[in-house]
Amino acid sequence: MTHLALKNVSKHFGDFTAVSDFNLDVKKGEFVSFLGPSGCGKTTTLRMIAGFEIPSSGSISIDGADITNKAPSQRNVGMVFQSYALFPNMTVAQNIGFGLRIRKEKEADVAERVKEMLSIIHLENKADSYPYQLSGGQMQRVALARALAIRPEVLLLDEPLSALDAKIRISLRAEIRSIQQKLGITAIYVTHDQEEALSLSDRIVVMRDGEMDQVGTPFQIYNFPTTVFVANFVGTLNNASAEVVDPAKGVISIDGVHFESAVDLKDRKKGDKVRVAIRPERFNFVSQEKKANIVDCKIENITFLGSIVRIQIMIGNSKFYMDTFNNPFLELPKIGDKDQVTCSREAVLVLDE
Amino acid sequence: MNIFSRIRRIPFWSWIWFILGALYFILPLYATVNFSLRMERGVIGFKAYAKAFEDPEFIRTFLYSNALALTTIIVSIILIVPTAYWIRLRLPEARRIVEFITLLPFVVPAIILVFGLIRIYSSPINIPFTDTTLLQPLTTFEVGTDILIVAGYVVLGLPYMYRSVDTGMRTVDVRTLTEAAQSLGASWFTIIVRVILPNIRAALLSGALLTFAIVVGEVTLASFLGVPAFGPYLFLLGQHRAYEPAALSFASFLLTWVVMGLIQLFTGGQEQIAGAH
Ligand SMILES: Nc1ncnc2c1ncn2[C@@H]1O[C@H](COP(=O)(O)OP(=O)(O)OP(=O)(O)O)[C@@H](O)[C@H]1O
Ligand SMILES: [Mg+2]
Numbered sequence: 001m002t003h004l005a006l007k008n009v010s011k012h013f014g015d016f017t018a019v020s021d022f023n024l025d026v027k028k029g030e031f032v033s034f035l036g037p038s039g040c041g042k043t044t045t046l047r048m049i050a051g052f053e054i055p056s057s058g059s060i061s062i063d064g065a066d067i068t069n070k071a072p073s074q075r076n077v078g079m080v081f082q083s084y085a086l087f088p089n090m091t092v093a094q095n096i097g098f099g100l101r102i103r104k105e106k107e108a109d110v111a112e113r114v115k116e117m118l119s120i121i122h123l124e125n126k127a128d129s130y131p132y133q134l135s136g137g138q139m140q141r142v143a144l145a146r147a148l149a150i151r152p153e154v155l156l157l158d159e160p161l162s163a164l165d166a167k168i169r170i171s172l173r174a175e176i177r178s179i180q181q182k183l184g185i186t187a188i189y190v191t192h193d194q195e196e197a198l199s200l201s202d203r204i205v206v207m208r209d210g211e212m213d214q215v216g217t218p219f220q221i222y223n224f225p226t227t228v229f230v231a232n233f234v235g236t237l238n239n240a241s242a243e244v245v246d247p248a249k250g251v252i253s254i255d256g257v258h259f260e261s262a263v264d265l266k267d268r269k270k271g272d273k274v275r276v277a278i279r280p281e282r283f284n285f286v287s288q289e290k291k292a293n294i295v296d297c298k299i300e301n302i303t304f305l306g307s308i309v310r311i312q313i314m315i316g317n318s319k320f321y322m323d324t325f326n327n328p329f330l331e332l333p334k335i336g337d338k339d340q341v342t343c344s345r346e347a348v349l350v351l352d353e
Numbered sequence: 354m355n356i357f358s359r360i361r362r363i364p365f366w367s368w369i370w371f372i373l374g375a376l377y378f379i380l381p382l383y384a385t386v387n388f389s390l391r392m393e394r395g396v397i398g399f400k401a402y403a404k405a406f407e408d409p410e411f412i413r414t415f416l417y418s419n420a421l422a423l424t425t426i427i428v429s430i431i432l433i434v435p436t437a438y439w440i441r442l443r444l445p446e447a448r449r450i451v452e453f454i455t456l457l458p459f460v461v462p463a464i465i466l467v468f469g470l471i472r473i474y475s476s477p478i479n480i481p482f483t484d485t486t487l488l489q490p491l492t493t494f495e496v497g498t499d500i501l502i503v504a505g506y507v508v509l510g511l512p513y514m515y516r517s518v519d520t521g522m523r524t525v526d527v528r529t530l531t532e533a534a535q536s537l538g539a540s541w542f543t544i545i546v547r548v549i550l551p552n553i554r555a556a557l558l559s560g561a562l563l564t565f566a567i568v569v570g571e572v573t574l575a576s577f578l579g580v581p582a583f584g585p586y587l588f589l590l591g592q593h594r595a596y597e598p599a600a601l602s603f604a605s606f607l608l609t610w611v612v613m614g615l616i617q618l619f620t621g622g623q624e625q626i627a628g629a630h
Contacts, residue, residue, distance in 0.1 A: 051536075073535045073537075081533065088525060
């Protein structure tokens with residue numbers, strides 16, 4: 001059942017269109033991420049849901065009730081900011097209880113709810129600390145508790161982890177996800193970090209220049225990108241321009257090197273220009289195993305990335321990356337060697353140029 | 354130990370300049386204190402202070418000026434806090450204009466301000482385009498002049514008050530705090546009273562102190578509007594007496610420093626909070 005719905009939502013700032021024709025239905029308890037590069041309109045869309053911006057056109061509703069023009073304070077929507085935005089003059093407990101006291105809840109109920117929230121974020125012993133006495137990760141957990149304390153309809157998070165360092169980012173990310181699932185709360189999460197979006201979300205909305213490029217599960221977005229932009233933005237992706245050789249058999253050619261693809265090419269004609277995308281991890285050396293496509297290549301460069309080794313290869317005149325898992329027995333080729341690589345038909349994605 | 358080693362690390366010339374600077378401020382002060390203690394020939398004592406404080410006129414003008422200062426501070430806060438807040442929140446374009454306006458008291462001398470006030474408000478205030486009188490000339494009755502002088506002082510204190518408040522708001526990111534409070538259901542009034550004001554307390558206090566210092570010592574506006582304020586009293590006293598003005602100057606200097614110390618004491622923790630970001 002649809003909980004939060006955005007219908008044909010657009011936002012203009014003067015002549016500039018920040019968001020155009022945004023449509024999204026979010027189910028109760030769903031975790032949806034807005035993913036996209038800087039300036040693509042993620043924050044603006046989130047702020048329209050929160051009520052800090054009014055859409056230029058379109059409507060937003062929660063449980064069927066229109067909230068497009070409602071004041072932010074009347075929406076019962078929780079918000080977590082990148083900069084934490086804790087009230088510096090209040091203790092942790094007062095921060096968490098703020099929204100409840102605004103709602104004039106009984107002092108005993110407030111105290112109980114604050115205690116409950118503190119235990120959820122594992123900061124029971126910091127109840128009387130002031131924000132400046134906490135670490136960044138702790139502050140963001142308090143901000144999360146403060147937003148959740150009011151039992152919001154929707155929880156909105158705008159890059160909540162980007163001010164934190166890598167280790168905390170990963171642990172807090174897992175914590176946010178588990179709290180969200182435990183409370184069954186609907187969440188919208190804004191990020192430009194694809195790994196964050198992939199690991200957290202039930203669904204991802206990939207945005208570009210104020211428009212929705214693709215909406216889907218992390219699995220769909222990663223494995224079956226429908227546009228070159230999504231393919232490039234999510235994960236590392238090789239892409240090169242190619243030409244359709246045989247639409248019936250799904251054969252395309254990159255600078256004369258033929259690939260077979262599992263993608264249906266019936267709608268295309270021989271000679272059509274297309275873009276071919278192949279994920280680095282889908283390539284193997286022929287010496288390891290053999291798949292449908294076997295092509296010649298030249299080793300250009302080798303980069304050691306820890307658990308994986310990234311090898312840059314040249315197929316025809318196009319550069320590709322190829323990832324192999326690192327292990328102590330790995331026999332790496334030498335730069336300048338000629339070799340053969342292989343990939344399956346399914347690995348070869350054909351997108352519009 | 355620590356302090357000594359730290360002091361030794363300060364270069365020689367810095368010391369020279371520091372001592373010269375200190376002398377420049379301390380010598381006149383010392384001279385004033387020294388002079389004020391010598392009212393009785395051949396004796397060092399507090400007679401001048403006793404005499405000055407005994408004067409009923411002193412008590413009256415001093416209390417009056419304090420009341421003026423307090424009113425000015427309250428009016429300034431009511432006027433400036435919401436203005437600075439709104440500019441930070443919604444009208445960043447207006448900042449330049451407002452900053453220019455707040456700097457006007459540095460450009461336009463107080464004497465011009467007071468003549469302007471007198472010229473405009475010495476005639477009755479009419480309902481626009483009619484001859485119906487709404488209010489008698491403000492300069493003709495006591496409450497009227499009080500209103501005028503407070504208004505004048507609000508203008509004189511504007512540069513200090515506005516700047517303190519604006520700086521205070523910059524250090525706490527009022528915009529995001531406001532949005533956080535809004536999403537939690539807070540009304541505008543609640544936000545200003547429970548989120549904004551407590552977080553700019555230090556800035557308000559320093560603005561208030563500067564305003565206080567200006568109002569209590571102000572002479573031009575007070576004498577031309579003919580109010581019984583402390584500034585003109587001290588001025589007059591200086592023309593007729595020798596020792597008492599010195600005593601009062603030093604006393605008010607001391608008072609200012611005590612208040613400053615208290616502010617430091619009360620807001621120390623607050624600044625730490627703001628400084629943590
Ligand atoms: N109040 C505003 N006035 C004018 N333009 C604005 C305003 N707010 C946002 N924009 C513009 O709208 C576009 C989208 O902004 P938005 O903040 O939504 O981007 P974002 O996707 O959140 O980017 P980031 O990842 O950098 O936060 C930007 O080009 C921005 O300059
Ligand atoms: Mg943003």
